[in-house]
Amino acid sequence: MPAPLPLQGTPGVLDPRNPTLLPNTDTPVASGTGTLDLNSPAAFDAANPRVAATATATIAGTVALNDSLTLTITHGSFTGGSLSKTILAATGDTVSNLAEKFCNAFNQDAQCEAFGITLTALLGVITVNWPGPLGNVAVLSRVIGVGAETITFAPVGGAMSGGSGPIYPYDNFQEYYNGSVINFRAGQPYFADFPLLQQLISEQQPII
DSSP: OOOOOOOOSOOOTTOOSOOSSSSOOOOEEEOTTSOEEEOOHHHHHHHSOOBOEEEEEEEESOOOTTOEEEEEEEOTTSGGGEEEEEEEOOTTOOHHHHHHHHHHHHHTSHHHHHHTOEEEEETTEEEEEEOSGGGGGOEEEEEEEESSOEEEEESTTOBOBOOBSOBOBSSOEEEEETTEEEEEOTTOOBOOOHHHHHHHHHTTOSBO
């Protein structure tokens, strides 16, 4: 006999059930007839788009065999507070190839996949995209282990910016903030100001 389906709906805070969908934008709204309706996820997404925080890393210089470059994204949500990838230059590599190697290394990482982080490359220029406001506290840095290459960042200093929209908890939890308790429900969008966002990240709360 197959296992029963989980109960439908949005679990409450401290409710052991898992949400059936993520995201969950089914916040009830009152209709003109006095009944309760559910918001359209498509309408919510259209009205509240998640814009990605971005920064670029440009690789330049002469590439030689076995050159070693490391790119790091520092962010409190990562295990250990940062995520680094090191690449080695092969025979015939160009700065474009090195940029693509970084993209492949990060895009296949489980933590990047979990947060929706994607890297793209064009002619040696890497663009890091982090959906929503979480990426606004991420910072890029680099180490040239061996080689004459350079990696420069825009904005200068490597701080990502421009992310906006709601955050999404992927588990239920409660947060004490500014004298009040906020109940976060898995999959339900929440608009956090920057100080609250920093607090949630520093505590490694389950948000994306």
